[in-house]
Amino acid sequence: MAKVETSGKSAAVESLVQTCIKLVCQHMSVLEERISDLPASLLKDILPHLNIVYLDRIESAVQSKGISTSFVWEFIFKDLVKTWRCRPMVSQPYCDWKQKSLERLFHVALYTHNRGDKKYLSNLSEQTVLSMTVSYVQTLSVVSRKVCRLASVELKPILSELERGAGCLKLLDRWSPWTGVEKDLLYILHRLLDHGSVKDVEMGRCYGLDLQNWITTRCRRPEGVGPLHLSQESVELPVAGTSSSIQVTQPCGSDASSTGLQRSGTAMEEVACKRRRITWLWDMPTEFPCDTFLPKCGPICPKGQINSLDMQVTPFEIINVVSPSLPFWRCLHTLHLHNERLFKDSDLQVLVNSLQMLCSKPGCILQDLSMAVNDHTPVDAVLEACPSLRSLSLDVFPPAPGSCNKLIPMRALKPLEPKVFLLEKLSVKSSHGKVQVDMEGLLTTLRQTPNLRSLHVSGIHPASPILSTLAESNKTLKSLTLDDINLASCHCEILHLLENSLLQDICLKDCQLLDKCTTNEDFLVPFVKTLKGLCSLQSLALPENRLAKSVKDLAELFSGNSPSSILKLDLSSNYILPADLLEFSTLLSLHKRSHHPSSRLILDLRLNPLDRDQDVKERALRSLIPFCHILTDSWDSRSTMADHISMM
Template sequence: MGIPDGSSLVQMCIVKVAQNIDVLERKVLNLPVSLLKDLLPHLNIYYLDRIETAAATKGISTSVIWATIWRDLDQTWRWRAKSALPNQDWKQRCLERLFHMVIFTQVRRGGSYLSNLSDSSILSMTVKHVRVLSLHTSTKNICRLASGDLRPILSTLEKGVTSLKLLDAKALFKHGRKYVLFVLHRLLDHGSVREVVLRRNPDSSFLSWLMSRRRGPQGGLSVSTAPETSQADGHRSVVDDGELEEPAAKRLALDVEENPEVLCSEFSSFSSSADHCPEGQIHSLDFEVSKCEILTTVSHILPTWLCLHTLHLHSDWLIHEEEMSVLVESLRRLFLNPGCSLTDISISHICGHTHLISVLRACPTLLSLSLEICPPADRNAWRQQPHFTENKVLCLEKLSVKSTGPMTVKCFLPALTWAPKLNSLHMTGIHLSRQFFHTLAGSNPLLKVLKLEDINLADYHQEILHFLEYSVLEELSLKDCRLLDKCTVKKDFLVPFVEALKGISSLQSLMLAQNRLATSAIEIANLFSGCNPSKITKLDLSSNFILPAELLEFAQLLETFRPVQRLTLDLRFNPLDRDPEVKGQALRKLIPYCNILTDDWDSRSTMADHVSVM
């Protein structure tokens, strides 16, 4: 760590102290607060970690330093959507990232935060902070975790890792399969992993082995009492009850050397004191599924996977009627078991429009459901929507529906009608009707979060105002909803809209991105006017073609109204670069009242701003 030319005497001393912190550690805590603040950015992560507790007693936070280190480690952060993360644990994120970089890739040694630290010392320090372990294609480095010199590291991972990501599982097993399976066995069965994310599935034997971690509170009771015919959609069950009673481990034909207990014996320092190794439980599974896996592995194991809480299935191909019917039947049989723990289901690329109701009928105690639906292009291929049993009340609290084709809200209004506990609704690409907002007002009185995206709301102004009058929303997001497309005088809607929002005392977040507000964004400032100002703390006005002059007028109003609570204001992807001087004036007026999210977007070199107002 050199001393740059032109440094002051104080700066040179700080650098020298940082270079000799190993012998000066106790003494630096006696430094004045201002000098201690200047010293901390020069320390490596080992001493920054050791000193931060004592620094906190002097009112000094290291969060900003850890955030700076994170930006240096994550070179893609500038291209991602920036958001306010005041509660983010930057230290944990930094040390978890460093662990992965040291053991699986390579660390750039440019920053002072890694000076005088060997790879082994970085691993020993960072491993305690790893909560999510991501295993990539570097089989050689993963096998190192099974080696003698890194067994203490693996032991620590067992205690701390709760989520395991296999991002290219197929490649992991090309070489060193035995070592990889041993590491996975220690983490899943002897460790604390309860969440698994699986991408690019390997052979079916590994998937079966993975899904055998399913023992629930009743030990995988048989569901043989379930009738053969599905009550969900009328399809005959394809799951054999005898197979469900047989433990998955017995059905799995693993080679002897890949048996978990044999592996533990081979790596003697990890041998279990009990006669048999424990069998872990996977509570959350997020994986890419194939047609074959739905029809075989998933459908056979789901009905007895009693400990499963969350199931997310992704696919790059359409899940057609046959596969979906099999999956719904498996879910129905699982939910017939009183020991069922599944509360959260997410499925993507479903071909059809009737499956929302079918899933909810099969899973009446489900709390959260997210579906991505691809409706048939041919309207003649649409099946009749299944009906709920009369007076059927769902436990559903959170619903998300994304349509990639023409689909009307009529397809799932019954779900809203029979879900009185619904508190979060997210819809994308759905054609609404006037009945939609009336249903929300009458049937979903507890709704706190409403997110509508890529939905034309230009014809439903009165219905929106009526709904807001009776709502208890905490978060409202209307993204790319063409709110003002049919307004001759935009104030005619915006003025009562703002007044209605001010009447919702519970509202904390308002997102109006991509609504072509332009000059009308000034009206939104009136949220904070009058004797009953809004209490929102997050306002998203991104991608609305707001020019610097309009932002300045918005800022002047905010300066006049003086919001009681500090506001997080998102201004990204607006052409504020058109007049940097006026932009600067506006931002200076906003800073006392806002945490501003902005960017260095060059509107003149792209067409994105023009597209936003087409």
């Protein structure tokens, strides 16, 4: 757009093309059917000026001209989500931007009235935006009481569409829906869970025991009997790692029983248990009062089945809500329990025992479990309680004061009877500083999971025995992520593992790889040489390792007669300056030209101080563009100390 000075004032003069674009956008209702008659170049310029309705309507015609609308949907999403640079989805260059942006727009229209001056929403009413975007909602997020508007007569068609299309429900706010004010919210949840297609539920911080109880009853099979509606019935609950069992009595009415276990002497001594009754803290009935919404819902109200449950819970809720009913959650394929408070070992043991009881029942389908444990909890004891798991994720906490481990693994009792588990994915993380886990339990787990495909270890030390065990026992491992682990003294173990593996995906994040190296020949050069020999490798991530000038040596991955087949290289947060990137790009471009690769390398350069020399940065990026899909950002390293802190 050209500018001229008129009487000391700046006036914008529109070009003829811009005038045409403006007129076409204003008369899309007339020109929509003839949009394919426009030249492709003009058509591509028009797309960013259209609202979402017209953009959606003309999509087929635009694609017939060889033009994708994905770049417009990507712009819309990034305009709506200002924190998009920090989200993992940006590293997925071929994600469905249309679905993501329209799902986001649905929530914007539902919860906010101030949409700002957005071209993509121009001349569109709230009802139009909701109607157009609702079919793209895969996950409905409940973030405020404004969601209750979906129960109104005007938005009934929107709720009906959500019933058919939404598969996941996220409850991200705190309130109890049993009060009369939130009757509409209760109706919405009932429609989505019991009449709709929602199978996955995520619950944020304490929603109250009433809602927790109502939702978790949907984790039971319809033909099963829930723990709060049994006649006096006793069941045998086995204790992990022992041949003993405890007897849990489930009373009828609104009481449930839980068990606190005490162990004294040797592991084989008889387990003493004490029964304690728990009085539920709500007055509403456990079962949903369907009559409340008849005939709104029709003559029959089915009961939903939750296959995946993700809950943020306190230790009190673990012991009083989750553990008593968990043995009856036979609908669950996935259970993720998150807490930020320290566990007592006795509470953790009751939870593990409840899991063991669930997994011992016929028809149990639980395969994916995530939970918190104390740092002295044996990993293999948890796995022994749930031997059918395919995925296990443990968040390691320091123990509560006065804790002493009460979970005894089978190896301590029957060391001559090794067991083979079905586990394919294991994650052991500490987000509370480096902790000393029960290393023998972790190593035993690795030895007894020959089908392990993915391992993620974070904040755990020492690393050397883990690497050695992987090289010996886990030959089929495909994905390895080590995060916040000091590998400066484990160079030999790293190289040995790479030489004896079929890894496809390697991530070494904040591992201090070069801290003890005086020259790159000490580790980086042999590391690159070994990686080139790993034909299975497709993705390599080395964020936060202070590579800086050493980044140039990584270009050797693609040199010679047998270059690496890596498809993705993550060099983010490595204090790479523009001059370092230019040297790397020059070498990489030279190697890539000689091999004519069939696919472009995905190169992640985010959170590097590339703004220090804009001209050199642009030169480096230009030489990379023919061979790489570059993930970068406009991070201002001079205005923050984040780059310095991340290197400390």
